[in-house]
Amino acid sequence: MRLGAIDYLTKPFQKAELDAVIGQCVGTAKGESYAGEIEELCDDVFFVAASPAMKKIRSQAALVANVDIPVLLLGESGTGKEVLARLIHKLSPRAHRTFLKVNCAAVPADLLESELFGYEAGAFTGATHPKPGKFELCNKGTILLDEIGEMPPLLQAKLLHVLQDQQFSRLGSRTLVKVDVRILAATNINIPEALANKRLREDLYYRLNAFTMSLPPLRDRKEEIPILLKHFMSRMSESYARPPLPLSAPLMEACLRHSWPGNLRELSNFIKRYLVLGDETLAASELQPRPDGGGGMHTDAVDRSAGADSGGGLKSLSRNAKDEAEAEAISRALEETNWNRKQAAALLQISYKALLYKIRQYGIAQSRSTRRLSAGA
Numbered sequence: 001m002r003l004g005a006i007d008y009l010t011k012p013f014q015k016a017e018l019d020a021v022i023g024q025c026v027g028t029a030k031g032e033s034y035a036g037e038i039e040e041l042c043d044d045v046f047f048v049a050a051s052p053a054m055k056k057i058r059s060q061a062a063l064v065a066n067v068d069i070p071v072l073l074l075g076e077s078g079t080g081k082e083v084l085a086r087l088i089h090k091l092s093p094r095a096h097r098t099f100l101k102v103n104c105a106a107v108p109a110d111l112l113e114s115e116l117f118g119y120e121a122g123a124f125t126g127a128t129h130p131k132p133g134k135f136e137l138c139n140k141g142t143i144l145l146d147e148i149g150e151m152p153p154l155l156q157a158k159l160l161h162v163l164q165d166q167q168f169s170r171l172g173s174r175t176l177v178k179v180d181v182r183i184l185a186a187t188n189i190n191i192p193e194a195l196a197n198k199r200l201r202e203d204l205y206y207r208l209n210a211f212t213m214s215l216p217p218l219r220d221r222k223e224e225i226p227i228l229l230k231h232f233m234s235r236m237s238e239s240y241a242r243p244p245l246p247l248s249a250p251l252m253e254a255c256l257r258h259s260w261p262g263n264l265r266e267l268s269n270f271i272k273r274y275l276v277l278g279d280e281t282l283a284a285s286e287l288q289p290r291p292d293g294g295g296g297m298h299t300d301a302v303d304r305s306a307g308a309d310s311g312g313g314l315k316s317l318s319r320n321a322k323d324e325a326e327a328e329a330i331s332r333a334l335e336e337t338n339w340n341r342k343q344a345a346a347l348l349q350i351s352y353k354a355l356l357y358k359i360r361q362y363g364i365a366q367s368r369s370t371r372r373l374s375a376g377a
């Protein structure tokens, strides 16, 4: 290094690490001004940090990565909590071990316990063979408990034991299993409210929030929009094998004016759509604020572009109408329940998972006023 090497790798290393180092070296050689602001974490997962706020998060991640304490990752949907978890893992001494994500909202409550802690044969009907849980599979690695606010309180108590003693027993067994797992947790729920209505156990919360990192919404780090647009354009044009499309000054301005309620996920979807549509004006029209003040891309641009006026026919017309009606009903149910997604799902008579999916699909975001309301509740 003293003789001028840019970097080095310690064996054994993964291909992604080698790619990232080479990428950085090539960037440095080309005088690429973005080198150092974009890093590849693993295959096709990148961490972009260009604003002062994100650079601070990047350096905090480097510090906390070396200390084996739990980290609680907060931020609106699409702000990059999972990406940040992967960064912490990659910067930690566990980098070459397993990183596992468990989405507590996607696994039905009664399955979550066996998913996390495993079971012995005969623990329940159908348990013919013993099966290790995610904690055992992830030994020496890092586990991300995503949407921790959706974990049933009883299971939260069991998790608290793992955090305290790094041990637990499989379902149907009394033998304690000892594991060495780094726990990261993420959520976008309103914490004071979840603590008040006992959805989140206070003792677990205080264990988890030994170190909290809050990702700012994209509207509060708008200076990153140009680099993010260029980054997603170059990545996605490559993966769709299409030539990158121009990001003109008017398009850039429209993007800077937009409030991005769906944050970076919405921005990456925007580029995807632009690449598919191939039409700047059409893509930019998606960024116009809607009359209801939502200001987002609530309906699928691809669908809309194929609407009646562009000759898409009756089928796409009715699909658009269905999408709009669904998005409308979901927004209403969420407002009525103060964004309690479980209650909203019950109201709409769909599963919780389906609701989460649709919220993302339609880019529905909580308005500032309801956020204040639920925070004060």
Ligand SMILES: Nc1ncnc2c1ncn2[C@@H]1O[C@H](COP(=O)(O)OP(=O)(O)OP(=O)(O)O)[C@@H](O)[C@H]1O
Binding pocket: 046, 047, 048, 049, 075, 076, 077, 078, 079, 080, 081, 082, 083, 084, 188, 264, 265, 268
């Ligand atoms: N710092 C970042 N650099 C580059 N891309 C990012 C970054 N943060 C987020 N993204 C992009 O945004 C997408 C959403 O990020 P991620 O899944 O981490 O969000 P999240 O906060 O976990 O959202 P949710 O609460 O909805 O699960 C990612 O797939 C990635 O493409």
Ligand SMILES: [Mg+2]
Binding pocket: 081, 082, 146, 186
């Ligand atoms: Mg996530």
